[in-house]
Amino acid sequence: MEKTINLTVNGETRSIAVDVNQTLLEVLREDLGLTGTKKGCNQGECGACTVLMDGKPVSSCLVLAVKADGKTVMTIEGVAKDGSLHPIQETFNQKGAIQCGFCTPGMILTTKNLLDKNPNPSLGEIKEAISGNICRCTGYVQIIEAITSLAKEKNARGGV
Amino acid sequence: MTDYKVVGKGLPRIDGPAKAMGKAIYTVDVNLPGMLYGKILRSPYPHARILNIDTTAAEQLPGVKFIMTGKDVGDVRYAFVDTPRYPADEHPLAIDKVCYIGDEVAAVAAVSETVAEKALSLIKVEYEILPGVFTVEEAMKPDAPLIHEELLEGTSAWEDWGVAQKKQQREAEINVNNMSGHSAISFGDVEQGFKDSDYVREDKFELKATAHCQMEPHAAVASYDPVEDKLHMWLSTQGIFLKRFLLSKTFKMPIGKIRIHHTFVGGAFGGKIDLFPYEFCAAYMSMKLGQPVKIELEREEVFMATRQRHPMVIKVKTGIKKDGTILAQDIKVIADNGGYRGSGPIVVFLCHGFSFPIYNVPNYRYEGFSIYTNSGIRGPQRGHGAPQIRFSIDSHLDLIARDLGMDSVDIMLKNIRHQGDLLPNGDRLNSCGLKECLEGAAKSIDWENKRMQFKAQPQEGRYKTGVGISLCAMFSGAMYYPFASAAIVKMHDDGTATLFTGAQDIGQGSYTTLSQVLAEELGIGLEDVHLVAGDTELCPIDIGSFLSGTALVTGSAVKLAAADAKRQLLECAVEVLGVDDIGELETQDKRIFVKDDPEKSISFTQAIQTSVFKKGGNPIIGTGSYKGYSETDRYPSLAKCKGLFTGAYGFAAHAAEVEVDILTGKVKLLKAVTYHDCGFSLNKTIVEGQVHGCVSMGAGQAISEEIVLEKGQLFNASFLNYQIPISLETPESVDQLVATYEPTGPFGAKEVGEGALAGILGAIGNAVHDAIGVRVYSLPITPEKVLRALKN
Ligand code: FES
Ligand code: FES
Numbered sequence: 001m002e003k004t005i006n007l008t009v010n011g012e013t014r015s016i017a018v019d020v021n022q023t024l025l026e027v028l029r030e031d032l033g034l035t036g037t038k039k040g041c042n043q044g045e046c047g048a049c050t051v052l053m054d055g056k057p058v059s060s061c062l063v064l065a066v067k068a069d070g071k072t073v074m075t076i077e078g079v080a081k082d083g084s085l086h087p088i089q090e091t092f093n094q095k096g097a098i099q100c101g102f103c104t105p106g107m108i109l110t111t112k113n114l115l116d117k118n119p120n121p122s123l124g125e126i127k128e129a130i131s132g133n134i135c136r137c138t139g140y141v142q143i144i145e146a147i148t149s150l151a152k153e154k155n156a157r158g159g160v
Numbered sequence: 161m162t163d164y165k166v167v168g169k170g171l172p173r174i175d176g177p178a179k180a181m182g183k184a185i186y187t188v189d190v191n192l193p194g195m196l197y198g199k200i201l202r203s204p205y206p207h208a209r210i211l212n213i214d215t216t217a218a219e220q221l222p223g224v225k226f227i228m229t230g231k232d233v234g235d236v237r238y239a240f241v242d243t244p245r246y247p248a249d250e251h252p253l254a255i256d257k258v259c260y261i262g263d264e265v266a267a268v269a270a271v272s273e274t275v276a277e278k279a280l281s282l283i284k285v286e287y288e289i290l291p292g293v294f295t296v297e298e299a300m301k302p303d304a305p306l307i308h309e310e311l312l313e314g315t316s317a318w319e320d321w322g323v324a325q326k327k328q329q330r331e332a333e334i335n336v337n338n339m340s341g342h343s344a345i346s347f348g349d350v351e352q353g354f355k356d357s358d359y360v361r362e363d364k365f366e367l368k369a370t371a372h373c374q375m376e377p378h379a380a381v382a383s384y385d386p387v388e389d390k391l392h393m394w395l396s397t398q399g400i401f402l403k404r405f406l407l408s409k410t411f412k413m414p415i416g417k418i419r420i421h422h423t424f425v426g427g428a429f430g431g432k433i434d435l436f437p438y439e440f441c442a443a444y445m446s447m448k449l450g451q452p453v454k455i456e457l458e459r460e461e462v463f464m465a466t467r468q469r470h471p472m473v474i475k476v477k478t479g480i481k482k483d484g485t486i487l488a489q490d491i492k493v494i495a496d497n498g499g500y501r502g503s504g505p506i507v508v509f510l511c512h513g514f515s516f517p518i519y520n521v522p523n524y525r526y527e528g529f530s531i532y533t534n535s536g537i538r539g540p541q542r543g544h545g546a547p548q549i550r551f552s553i554d555s556h557l558d559l560i561a562r563d564l565g566m567d568s569v570d571i572m573l574k575n576i577r578h579q580g581d582l583l584p585n586g587d588r589l590n591s592c593g594l595k596e597c598l599e600g601a602a603k604s605i606d607w608e609n610k611r612m613q614f615k616a617q618p619q620e621g622r623y624k625t626g627v628g629i630s631l632c633a634m635f636s637g638a639m640y641y642p643f644a645s646a647a648i649v650k651m652h653d654d655g656t657a658t659l660f661t662g663a664q665d666i667g668q669g670s671y672t673t674l675s676q677v678l679a680e681e682l683g684i685g686l687e688d689v690h691l692v693a694g695d696t697e698l699c700p701i702d703i704g705s706f707l708s709g710t711a712l713v714t715g716s717a718v719k720l721a722a723a724d725a726k727r728q729l730l731e732c733a734v735e736v737l738g739v740d741d742i743g744e745l746e747t748q749d750k751r752i753f754v755k756d757d758p759e760k761s762i763s764f765t766q767a768i769q770t771s772v773f774k775k776g777g778n779p780i781i782g783t784g785s786y787k788g789y790s791e792t793d794r795y796p797s798l799a800k801c802k803g804l805f806t807g808a809y810g811f812a813a814h815a816a817e818v819e820v821d822i823l824t825g826k827v828k829l830l831k832a833v834t835y836h837d838c839g840f841s842l843n844k845t846i847v848e849g850q851v852h853g854c855v856s857m858g859a860g861q862a863i864s865e866e867i868v869l870e871k872g873q874l875f876n877a878s879f880l881n882y883q884i885p886i887s888l889e890t891p892e893s894v895d896q897l898v899a900t901y902e903p904t905g906p907f908g909a910k911e912v913g914e915g916a917l918a919g920i921l922g923a924i925g926n927a928v929h930d931a932i933g934v935r936v937y938s939l940p941i942t943p944e945k946v947l948r949a950l951k952n
Contacts, residue, residue, distance in 0.1 A: 035188075040459070077182050093177060096845035104179050135375070139853050140852075141852040141890060
């Protein structure tokens with residue numbers, strides 16, 4: 001059964017006919033061609049499919065597309081502005097927080113949410129925030145370093 | 161140290177921005193017009209004969225385009241190990257028998273995954289269930305059911321290339337049921353060594369199967385073009401040329417008719433080397449239909465039906481002098497390779513290969529068996545045998561040290577190998593920083609003060625801490641198809657260069673480090689390097705990103721190619737700059753200048769123009785190739801453990817500090833220290849990342865990771881139940897490079913990123929013993945095992 005939903009993705013409003021049992025992840029990847037959002041497990045256990053829905057991180061493989069009707073969604077493709085990297089993306093790359101890159105989109109969106117809410121997270125809060133995002137490559141060390149340095153930078157600039 | 165401009169710096173990776181923006185295309189992201197979706201039907205039984213497959217109902221389902229079974233394919237065989245002694249034993253789809261739960265039985269291509277899934281449920285398979293064997297002990301019994309009765313014939317890649325020795329005799333003398341591989345070697349006189357020892361001890365260790373957990377699931381897209389009669393493939397793989405070779409062999413298709421295209425790889429860790437049935441089936445169905453077919457495995461399938469690390473039982477017996485000198489060692493390894501051979505014969509060879517470069521043992525005997533059981537297939541996984549063997553030997557030495565009241569670090573120091581040592585097989589350690597690694601790691605973990613072994617007072621309270629240490633070694637590439645790497649450096653008018661390499665960046669950063677090697681050698685910036693990689697049509701052959709050969713083998717090829725381009729540039733400049741010889745010239749920042757008079761210079765652009773005008777239009781293309789060894793007649797023998805193994809060994813020492821909660825039995829890794837000798841670090845940030853990744857994976861496998869099997873049934877095929885480390889478990893991590901210089905590697909570099917996993921397991925095991933005073937002999941060290949050990 002199909003249903004038409006309206007959703008704002010990365011600032012653009014889209015009207016899409018979706019199947020009622022399609023997930024948001026499938027709609028993003030298959031119908032909208034936004035393959036930056038990754039599918040690591042399709043079971044809500046890895047965080048690779050994380051997107052921000054109305055500003056909050058969700059596992060898009062667990063969200064039915066019809067539930068996203070009327071919502072605002074930000075995917076990794078919406079993070080860089082005018083082709084230049086967002087400071088989080090830049091710092092992740094500088095600090096070695098990206099290896100195979102498969103967890104990276106989800107990790108960056110989770111980080112964005114953390115720093116938007118809490119510009120000055122403690123080490124514990126950083127580890128906690130990304131605990132739902134699995135990364136097999138980095139052992140998290142350089143990811144944690146990247147987020148820590150972003151927090152410092154933000155503070156030095158008096159918050160953004 | 162030489163002041164390098166590009167190598168040795170912690171430069172950000174060149175593929176980072178694309179990955180950070182979600183623009184990097186992985187195989188799972190490939191979408192082609194008219195693409196169909198494939199799914200695989202798998203056996204629900206660990207061991208059964210297939211009596212009949214009825215696909216009629218499935219065929220009638222609207223949207224189903226093709227259904228294939230073993231009957232369509234026939235007796236096609238392939239495998240990671242494919243030698244006269246060990247012929248290939250895997251089929252794309254089972255012909256008459258299935259050997260593990262997950263074994264491929266049929267494949268479907270349909271208009272959507274949903275339809276394909278539905279079609280699978282309509283295929284009726286009649287099985288006759290056969291008795292299964294699930295442990296190596298059961299499987300080796302004289303009356304055990306045989307998993308592979310048939311005697312197969314085969315030829316190897318080496319024979320196909322005319323470089324193999326004559327056909328080997330099958331080992332009639334070894335009569336072990338369900339044996340899939342056997343390695344044995346000895347030197348010195350082991351029995352005499354034990355007699356001459358002051359103390360002899362024997363221990364038995366056990367390690368469970370573990371999963372790679374690459375975040376990108378395995379996937380393949382195949383698109384056969386009937387007009388050009390060419391098979392195009394996009395594969396999540398570690399080695400495109402090996403894959404192409406195996407595809408060509410299984411499809412009996414000329415190798416030039418197959419093209420593998422570039423995609424990024426979302427993690428591999430050894431689990432994406434083998435040819436897989438889903439890849440074969442995608443290609444087969446695309447050839448039949450003339451339409452692209454994509455097969456993406458689900459996470460459960462990745463756990464169950466790709467590859468796992470070999471569970472092992474390892475016995476170590478050592479004879480030692482009072483002063484700590486090891487006189488004799490006897491090692492026995494039994495590896496469970498599952499329903500098919502996988503890399504069984506290789507892993508039991510490698511357990512020797514990664515054991516003997518560490519300690520100098522004058523009287524040594526090693527024997528390894530790989531055994532079929534009705535479980536998932538075991539293949540290469542980061543370290544491939546090193547974690548198992550290093551855990552066992554260094555746990556055992558720690559026990560000996562405790563028995564003798566000695567410090568295990570002293571025993572290690574007394575017996576480790578040094579630079580210049582000649583290994584019994586003929587490999588020479590041209591670089592070896594083991595001693596510095598060991599001393600550094602011990603110091604960094606504060607060994608003297610934190611070691612509980614020598615404390616008079618036991619620790620109070622619920623939480624006990626302890627420290628442990630262990631060592632490891634790894635090859636830097638080995639002789640495996642296609643044996644060598646080549647590289648091409650193409651100059652552009654603006655003085656920048658394009659690197660063509662067949663290497664795969666599986667996350668380990670090879671695109672960046674190889675580009676750095678080019679930039680340094682040629683005298684340009686990293687930003688001046690363009691890259692074409694991972695495509696069998698566009699790029700020269702490459703050994704592949706496994707067995708840790710990329711830095712040394714491909715890196716050397718790239719350096720030679722860059723040097724070749726540079727030489728051509730310099731030759732053009734000789735006349736223009738009025739010098740006699742290219743030796744008087746140097747390059748930097750895309751310019752050539754006279755060493756003694758740097759004011760005199762020309763740009764690369766001018767040199768290229770000169771070349772085009774005066775050298776027959778030569779636009780300057782540099783080429784280079786490199787093979788681990790120049791000799792062709794000393795390839796390693798898996799069975800006899802003879803021949804040269806690798807050009808260089810990477811080394812590391814790990815130290816761990818753990819905290820054990822004696823109430824719950826939970827082990828927490830507080831601090832992980834790695835001192836590693838990778839010769840020279842081509843990129844500090846990337847090398848550190850490799851080490852952190854190794855430590856995390858190794859720690860997971862020491863503490864929590866385990867594939868839980870019950871009569872061949874996998875019980876934890878999900879991230880929820882298979883406990884891979886998450887951010888909250890990240891320990892304090894120290895890693896320190898011990899700079900040696902590997903003369904055969906580019907700028908002195910050799911292996912990193914694989915071996916550095918192997919020592920952390922033993923370090924953690926020893927630290928747990930130090931904390932609670934008792935030993936856990938099997939990995940992972942789960943709370944139940946800790947509590948059981950404490951109770952006894
Ligand atoms: S794909 Fe959604 S959580 Fe793993
Ligand atoms: S970078 Fe590979 S999973 Fe995180």
